[in-house]
Amino acid sequence: MANFTDSILDFFHITLPFIQDISLSLLKAIIILFVGFYLARLARKKTHTLIAKKDEILGNFISQVASIGIIIITIVTMLSNIGVQTTSILTLLGTIGVAIALALKDSLSSIAGGIILIVLRPFKKNDTIEIGQISGKIEAINLFNTKIALPDGKLAVLPNRNVANATIINCSHSQKRRIEWIFQAPYNTDIQKVREILKNVLTNLEKTKKVQHFDSKNAFIGVSDLSPESLTFTIRVWIKNQDSHSFKSELIEKTKEAFDSAQIQIPPDSLEDDSLKALEKNQ
Incomplete structure (x- = not known):
């Protein structure tokens, strides 16, 4: 009986520090995730509010980029905190990035198209534009798509790559x-x-x-x-x-x-x- 009790005590002496370390790491990871996602949400809101005063479309686009960037940094920090080596994380992210780039090349080209639209600024929010057979008012430019409100109340969602490569007629350029x-x-x-x-x-x-x-x-x-x-x-x-x-x-x-x-x-x-x-x- 004494030997059994000693075995249990030895087990707890060995495992408790390990459990404490794991619990502490998990607690830190949870706190990092909570703070990171909170900061991402706050950054998106504040960035949009600040920039949207001058340009709502630019504010919407940059706020999304800032939010996603903070989330990625948060996840990398969290994994590093629980013991995953940063070098391994970066290598893994690089490998995943290549795979995603090959599988989602159209989506990535839409992100590039969105950046082109933001930089060249062929239109702004509430401008009436014509793209091919589509004519309507600009609602927003997101990371992957551009939203256009049509005169009949419908909403057209076009990939940014299509908009960036199309001939755009801005009917609101002149008053x-x-x-x-x-x-x-x-x-x-x-x-x-x-x-x-x-x-x-x-x-x-x-x-x-x-x-x-x-x-x-x-x-x-x-x-x-x-x-x-x-x-x-x-x-x-x-x-x-x-x-x-x-x-x-x-x-x-x-x-x-x-x-x-x-x-x-x-x-x-x-x-x-x-x-x-x-x-x-x-x-």
Whole structure:
């Protein structure tokens, strides 16, 4: 019995220091992880708040990079604290990095694309842009993707590599946008009469202030082409970006009402051939 008790005591004498060391290392690791993740979250919040005052997209991107960087440092520090050699950690990370780079080369190219977008700054938050068939407002640039809010309420998420390599049209680069409306009328139409009607329509829109921020005096109104069966008229007006859609709608409605009153008809065949067009262009 005495021998059994001595064996138990010897066991505890041997294992207790080891358990104490392990417990202390685990406690340190837990504290390091807790503090590290807290600092990562705090750094992300503070960085975003500080930089977003000047540029929200840049603040969002840098805050994500800072957060991930702190998390990586925290994990390496934690592993080093529990006895894993730093050299081995770096070697392991290098090996994993190569494997990840080969397996996720598209994702890494998206990160590089995000950096390119941040450095070159082709747009900022809430800018309206066109990329291929997609047109909408910029919501955010993240590490891997760019988010664009579409006019119909949907959200387009594009890989940064695609955005960086695409032709980007920034519709918000200028505070004004040129509205161009093209329509056709018969050859026997009085050109001066049409021009006067359109000038009156623009002047009335300006006076009633249903649509603001444009100058009717600087509008272009004239014949832009002669088709085999009709005259092609063009109206070009510069207007504030935020008023462009409402202005075009008002212009078309009021012009149609004025033409009806003046008994100016748009040829039915031109409607069937889709030659009546309302085009919005940017310069």
